[in-house]
Amino acid sequence: MQTESLYDVQEVLTEIKAGPENKKPLLTKRETEVLKLLKKGKYYKEIGVELNISIDTVKTHIKNIYTKLGARNKTEALNKLSYYQSGFFH
Numbered sequence: 001m002q003t004e005s006l007y008d009v010q011e012v013l014t015e016i017k018a019g020p021e022n023k024k025p026l027l028t029k030r031e032t033e034v035l036k037l038l039k040k041g042k043y044y045k046e047i048g049v050e051l052n053i054s055i056d057t058v059k060t061h062i063k064n065i066y067t068k069l070g071a072r073n074k075t076e077a078l079n080k081l082s083y084y085q086s087g088f089f090h
Contacts, residue, residue, distance in 0.1 A: 026068055034061040039078055 027035065030051070037047045044058045051058075062074075071077035 027065060031061050031065050031068075034058060035065055035077070035081065038062070038074060039081065 033051060034047055037050060042050070044055050044062075047053075048055045048058045066072065066077055069077050069080050071080055
């Protein structure tokens, strides 16, 4: 299994938002970290402990991620991320 870096996720999401010619990140660095941990199957409490933030802050980041990705839940957000990473969005 290939390890996915934080940079890889940020790069994909940058191109989703602005296209390769005008790169501007879609998600903040912290939102990207939260999304990466969600993808690994971490619970909100585990994400909070790992990132040294409260569960309420984790929930806020997740809400922002869903809004920015146009997702209604975790599964949809991760599916959109996988779709975008596959290169089909170009």
